[in-house]
Amino acid sequence: MSTLIVIDQPPYGTWAGREALDMAFSLAAFDQPVALLFTGAGVNWLRKLQETSEVEQKSVEKNLSAAPIFGVEAMYADAAACVRYRLTLEDMVAGVVMSESSSDLLNQYKHTAFAG
Amino acid sequence: MTPIHTLHILNKAPEHPRSVACMGALMPGDALLLTENAVLALAAQCSTLAGIRVYALAPDVAARGLGQCTGEAALVDYPAMVDLTAQAQNVISW
Numbered sequence: 001m002s003t004l005i006v007i008d009q010p011p012y013g014t015w016a017g018r019e020a021l022d023m024a025f026s027l028a029a030f031d032q033p034v035a036l037l038f039t040g041a042g043v044n045w046l047r048k049l050q051e052t053s054e055v056e057q058k059s060v061e062k063n064l065s066a067a068p069i070f071g072v073e074a075m076y077a078d079a080a081a082c083v084r085y086r087l088t089l090e091d092m093v094a095g096v097v098m099s100e101s102s103s104d105l106l107n108q109y110k111h112t113a114f115a116g
Numbered sequence: 117m118t119p120i121h122t123l124h125i126l127n128k129a130p131e132h133p134r135s136v137a138c139m140g141a142l143m144p145g146d147a148l149l150l151t152e153n154a155v156l157a158l159a160a161q162c163s164t165l166a167g168i169r170v171y172a173l174a175p176d177v178a179a180r181g182l183g184q185c186t187g188e189a190a191l192v193d194y195p196a197m198v199d200l201t202a203q204a205q206n207v208i209s210w
Contacts, residue, residue, distance in 0.1 A: 013153035054175030
């Protein structure tokens with residue numbers, strides 16, 4: 001049962017994104033095939049060099065670096081959203097795959113869930 | 117420092133309907149202060165705001181790794197943010 005977790009919430013503003021990431025990690029930890037799709041304002045999760053000490057929150061960058069260790073299969077970024085937020089693959093954390101057509105991606109998974 | 121007519125304080129991401137409403141309400145002589153998720157507007161391609169002074173809260177900009185794309189926005193810290201609210205005749209917290 002393959003699952004796609006979609007994060008369209010911006011980082012730090014709400015907890016919805018982090019909860020979705022925890023759900024993805026839990027699925028992966030139990031050997032369920034799971035992938036992540038970042039779209040809309042959610043692509044900002046993937047930006048490198050996040051300096052969060054002033055806002056006293058753990059950087060989501062660190063959370064994301066655990067994804068491969070947990071066994072998350074892939075991290076997709078919606079190409080159109082990346083253009084909108086001027087994000088290229090170099091600006092993003094390692095291991096991100098650009099998704100040109102996210103609607104097709106949704107159809108490849110048995111179950112899709114959104115953050116928040 | 118020319119007086120600020122209305123200070124718009126926005127903390128919503130660009131896609132949020134409240135952000136769209138805020139942009140529509142800006143008048144020349146107003147100032148826009150971007151905080152929390154609203155600082156993402158600095159990265160997003162959005163129209164330049166003629167006659168509007170744009171400020172962004174530095175800790176939120178740094179947290180989201182947006183240091184290099186502040187464009188014409190001025191970075192402010194928390195005390196400076198308080199000063200802005202004191203200077204403005206009206207304040208709208210969106």
